Amino acid sequence: xxxxxxxxxxxxxxxxxxxxxxxxxxxxxVNVALKPKNSPTSAFxxxxxxxxxxxxxxxxxxxxxxxxVNSAVVAFCSVAISVVLASLAxxxxxxxxxxxxxxxxxxxxxxxxxxxxLALLPLYTTMRDLxxxxxxxxxILISAGxxxxxxxxxxxxxMRALPADYEExxxxxxxxxxxxxxxxxxxxxxxxTGTIIVLNAVGVWNDFFAPLIYLSGxxxxxxxxxxxxxxxxxxxxxxxxxxxxxxxxxxxxxxxFLLQKYIIRGFAGGLKG
Amino acid sequence: MTLKTPGQSDRPPGRGRLRASQVPWWFMLPALALYLxxxxxxxxxxxxxxxxxxxxxxxxxxxxxxxNFTDVFGDRRSRAALQNTVILALVVTIVxxxxxxxxxxxxxxxxxTRSALRVLFFAPVVLTPLxxxxxxxxxxxxxxAVNVLLRSVGLGGLAHDWLGDPSTALFSVCAAIVxxxxxxxxxxxLAGLAGVPTDLVEAARIDGAGPWxxxxxxxxxxxxxxxxxxxxxSVIGGLKQFDQVVAMTNGGPGVASETISTAILKTAFSxxxxxxxxxxxxxxxxxxxxxxxxxxxxTSRRVEV
Numbered sequence: 031x032x033x034x035x036x037x038x039x040x041x042x043x044x045x046x047x048x049x050x051x052x053x054x055x056x057x058x059x060v061n062v063a064l065k066p067k068n069s070p071t072s073a074f075x076x077x078x079x080x081x082x083x084x085x086x087x088x089x090x091x092x093x094x095x096x097x098x099v100n101s102a103v104v105a106f107c108s109v110a111i112s113v114v115l116a117s118l119a120x121x122x123x124x125x126x127x128x129x130x131x132x133x134x135x136x137x138x139x140x141x142x143x144x145x146x147x148l149a150l151l152p153l154y155t156t157m158r159d160l161x162x163x164x165x166x167x168x169x170i171l172i173s174a175g176x177x178x179x180x181x182x183x184x185x186x187x188x189m190r191a192l193p194a195d196y197e198e199x200x201x202x203x204x205x206x207x208x209x210x211x212x213x214x215x216x217x218x219x220x221x222x223t224g225t226i227i228v229l230n231a232v233g234v235w236n237d238f239f240a241p242l243i244y245l246s247g248x249x250x251x252x253x254x255x256x257x258x259x260x261x262x263x264x265x266x267x268x269x270x271x272x273x274x275x276x277x278x279x280x281x282x283x284x285x286x287f288l289l290q291k292y293i294i295r296g297f298a299g300g301l302k303g
Numbered sequence: 304m305t306l307k308t309p310g311q312s313d314r315p316p317g318r319g320r321l322r323a324s325q326v327p328w329w330f331m332l333p334a335l336a337l338y339l340x341x342x343x344x345x346x347x348x349x350x351x352x353x354x355x356x357x358x359x360x361x362x363x364x365x366x367x368x369x370x371n372f373t374d375v376f377g378d379r380r381s382r383a384a385l386q387n388t389v390i391l392a393l394v395v396t397i398v399x400x401x402x403x404x405x406x407x408x409x410x411x412x413x414x415x416t417r418s419a420l421r422v423l424f425f426a427p428v429v430l431t432p433l434x435x436x437x438x439x440x441x442x443x444x445x446x447x448a449v450n451v452l453l454r455s456v457g458l459g460g461l462a463h464d465w466l467g468d469p470s471t472a473l474f475s476v477c478a479a480i481v482x483x484x485x486x487x488x489x490x491x492x493l494a495g496l497a498g499v500p501t502d503l504v505e506a507a508r509i510d511g512a513g514p515w516x517x518x519x520x521x522x523x524x525x526x527x528x529x530x531x532x533x534x535x536x537s538v539i540g541g542l543k544q545f546d547q548v549v550a551m552t553n554g555g556p557g558v559a560s561e562t563i564s565t566a567i568l569k570t571a572f573s574x575x576x577x578x579x580x581x582x583x584x585x586x587x588x589x590x591x592x593x594x595x596x597x598x599x600x601x602t603s604r605r606v607e608v
Contacts, residue, residue: 033413034413034415038412038413038414041409041412041414041434042414042415042416044418045406045409045410045414046416046420047421048406049423052423052427052482053426054422054423054448055435055438055442055482056426056428056430056438058438058441058442058448059434059438062441072446072451074451074452075450083371107394111337115333115334115337116334117446118330118331118333118334119330119331119334119335121326121327121330122327122328122329122330122331123331125326126326126328129350129492131328134331134335137338137343138334140340141338141342141343143539143588143591143592143595144342144346144588145542145543145568145584145587145588145591146343147543147563147564147583147584147587148345148346148349148351148581148584148585148587148588149341149342149345149348150349150567150571150584151349151352151359151571151577151580151581152344152345152346152348152349152352153341153345154359155359169564171337171340171341172341174337175337175340175341175342176342177340178337178338178342179338179342182334196521201325207325207326207327207330208327211327211330214432214562218348226560230370232429236429236430236431236432236433238431238432238433238546238549239545239564241544243568243572252433253431254354254433254434255498257431257433257434257437258433258549261437261550268441270440271437272438275434275437275438278431279430279431279434282429282430282431283426283429283430286425286426286429288421290422290425293429294421294422294425294490297425297428297487297490297491298490298491298493298494
């Protein structure tokens with residue numbers, strides 16, 4: 031077995047240096063957000079007169095509170111919808127061996143390659159005709175629908191790997207398909223559910239494209255749009271802008287550092303199957 | 304972590320075991336309905352309208368053949384967008400995967416701090432791309448951190464307005480994207496490397512293979528699946544790129560860093576040229592499909608060798 035030698039120690043020191051360098055943009059984000067207006071110091075220097083007032087100003091001027099709540103609502107609802115619908119759809123897709131069912135499966139995973147830009151204008155006019163422009167419902171539906179290809183793909187590959195014995199036994203004992211699904215199949219693919227929740231929640235929280243088109247210019251915006259509008263107003267005042275950026279990404283960064291093991295595993299888990 | 308390579312076939316245990324009548328096929332209806340409504344039907348309508356003069360307001364439209372596509376190629380912004388997007392996708396894919404693979408190889412070894420390092424390198428991945436773009440536009444500003452750093456190490460001659468200079472704007476955006484997503488590619492390579500059997504590496508070492516030979520002849524062929532996934536993710540991500548561009552340059556200066564996504568939005572909502580923007584989206588879809596098909600074929604053939 032290879033041992034920890036002096037060369038390994040050297041490599042370790044090198045990679046740690048690279049990692050610290052890699053963190054500079056994140057450190058700059060926090061550092062600049064704490065500086066007073068017109069601070070003469072650069073991104074790497076700490077201004078001794080650090081101040082928290084940027085956060086208060088940015089919070090109020092940018093209406094960040096409402097935007098963060100909207101982001102949370104959109105993320106929660108769209109992920110919940112896609113998890114329920116995708117897991118339900120994946121079950122028959124994993125168990126059936128018919129020609130039409132594999133066609134449906136390929137229809138779903140084909141969506142992995144379709145850019146939202148192609149559906150954009152027709153969907154925009156449909157949402158306009160339905161009166162959903164400017165409402166969170168439109169972004170929730172679009173995000174949930176957009177998550178389906180990946181979610182169906184992952185659930186289907188996990189469920190295919192699952193032996194059918196348990197459901198078979200339950201069905202013989204007179205259990206209906208709905209109960210068999212929710213009590214037996216779904217708990218056995220928890221790993222897939224975890225990955226899908228992590229990836230989709232991060233994706234929706236960070237999404238800029240859909241809310242920009244369906245929500246901008248209205249009072250109901252998500253966090254990235256609030257930041258976008260805020261930067262448009264105060265683009266030269268970096269400390270203020272960075273305070274608003276900080277508050278937008280803080281919820282997700284805190285969650286990440288608390289649950290890093292599960293989140294990294296979630297991202298890597300997208301590979302399985 | 305198991306990685307399945309394309310072309311590998313093992314019959315999954317649960318498939319085909321239940322009688323078809325026992326499988327609740329109607330479970331797929333709600334998902335199918337939402338998917339048709341949000342993705343399939345609008346996409347098909349988009350593909351169709353690319354050949355018409357539909358403007359989204361009137362109910363009527365007429366076929367115009369390939370006119371929208373000739374409009375795209377006759378338009379400076381759209382041509383620049385197509386070219387920039389391909390360059391961006393190539394640069395990001397190559398640089399990001401090279402760095403990610405190197406980091407993964409280093410962190411797959413004996414380093415004591417490897418899990419902490421993995422957490423740090425992955426952290427930018429969860430950041431809002433728009434926010435990452437704003438951070439980098441600050442770092443790359445004329446008196447920003449990058450220029451300060453260059454001047455302090457005596458390379459002041461290299462310092463300039465990275466985002467304001469048409470020759471560096473696109474590559475500056477690439478740098479921000481690489482910074483943000485290298486950790487993702489690294490984690491996928493790490494998952495692939497974890498699936499390489501240690502006794503195989505040991506056997507090669509005993510037979511006298513150096514680190515380079517072990518990497519090239521033992522590890523690389525075994526992480527083929529991770530390579531396919533990473534290349535696909537970064538090329539497709541690059542072709543769709545929107546957020547960082549909006550945050551850093553909004554396509555400028557001029558059209559120097561315009562991408563297909565930013566051009567689609569400007570063409571549709573600022574100029575009101577709906578058919579032309581849909582034709583651009585069709586070209587983007589074709590690009591993605593071609594890349595996906597080519598990559599899948601190339602990499603799955605290499606497995607069989």
